[in-house]
Amino acid sequence: MRIGFYTSTFNDRPLEEVVDFAASSGFDAIEIDVGGHIKRPDHVEAAVELARSRDLFVSSITYFGNQLDADRGKRRELRARTSEFASAIGEAGVPIFVIFPGRDDAASEEANYDDFADFVKELIAKTQSFGLTFAIENWPGPKDNFIGTTPRGWQELFRRIEDRRFGLEFDPSHLIRIGVDPYRAMEAVKDRIAILHAKDTAIDRESLQAVGYHGKGWWQYKLPGLGLLDWPRFLRQARGYDFDGTLSIEHEDAAYGWPGKDLSARKEGERLGLDYLKNVLNGL
Template sequence: MKIGFYTSTFNDRPFEEVVEFAASAGFDAIEIDVRGHIKTPDKVQAAVALAREHNLFVSSIAYFGNQLDADRDKRGELRASTEEFAQAIGEAGVPIFIIFPGRNDEADEEANYDDFAEYANRLIAKTTASGLIFAIENWPGPKDNFIGTTPKGWQELFSRIPDRRFGLEFDPSHLIRIGVDLYTAMDAVKDRIAILHAKDTAIDADVQQSVGYHGKGWWQYKLPGHGLLDWPRFLRQARNNGFDGTLSIEHEDAAYGWPGKDLSQRKEGERLGLRYLRNVLDQI
């Protein structure tokens, strides 16, 4: 497996600086955030070339946004931009494009799944030549209601989107905090996992007892090895399932400068994650 990181942790820094750090720190790969480091489709080729000049594999490009936005104009604008990015990403030879399904709060559950699946199937059809893989991250969203972020939601989507060029950026940290057994969940979708997000979650049982699931402050995202996840078990299971892709560290650990605080701490957090994951992979 390759180890990289998601560049959103450094969205306040020039992409050239981020790439130089990734290479000097010993990372194999990089996952580029559109909104932070590419901005427009015509910038894709240059960004990818720069990463490759530093011997970094561009594992994926991620484009945050609600593809089911209830506002028709916002939804249309995002989808048109997504299609342009998909074309540019495919032409650049990047294998995976990460998007977020989101949710239309004004539509029912069935309509949300039908709408997103219809759109995803069109994206797949339009990118046959490049073979680009589309993957959604299982982030529940700011209201904890995005579609396609639970085992049931995945099956709802996969039944509507049969092409294996549609899959998951599987992030175990989200499953920990919503109470889903991530090991069982991973086995059920092993053939649809395109990339793994390397992120952990810590839970403070005392705070949880005080405020309940709907309260705040009882869980925190952490770097790999600093939370509840059994990483040797998780990565051994992924390997046994045939996964040999990229582990992309998504650094959102407040103990190491996130979000957008001390730069040296953020970099140290990435280095810690890299060392920890390398050690686990060497031992399993």
């Protein structure tokens, strides 16, 4: 497995500085954020070549946005832009394009799944010659209601999108905080995992007791190894499924400078995550 990180942690820094840090720190790969580091589709090739010039594998490019936005104008605009990025990413030879399904609160559950699945199938058809894989991260969204972010939701999408060029950026941290067993969840989708997000979650049981699941402050995202996930078990399980893709650290640990605070602390967090994951993989 390659180990990389998602550049969103450094969206306030130029990409050249970010890839220099990644290469000098010993990372194998990089996951580039569109919002922070690739503003337009015609910038994709230069960004990818910059990373490759530092001997970094570009594991994926990630584009945040609600693909089911209730505002039809915004939805059309986002999807047109997504389609443009898909072509540029495919042409650049990057294997995975990560997007987010979102949700239209005014539409039915079935309509949301049908609509998003139809759009993904259009993207798959458009990029057939590149073999580009599309993946969704299982982040539940700001209202904790994005479709396709739970085991049942994944199956709803996979039933509609049978092509294996659609899969998951599987992130165990989100599952922990919503009460889903990440090991059982991974078992059920082992053949649809395109990339793994390396992020953990810590839960303060006393705070949870005080405020309940709908309260705030009882959970925090953490760097790998600083939360509840049993990483040796998790990565042994992934390896047992012949997963040999990228482990992409998504650093959102407030104890190490996130979001956008002390730069040296953010870098320290990335290095700690890298060292931890290397040690786990070496011990499997």
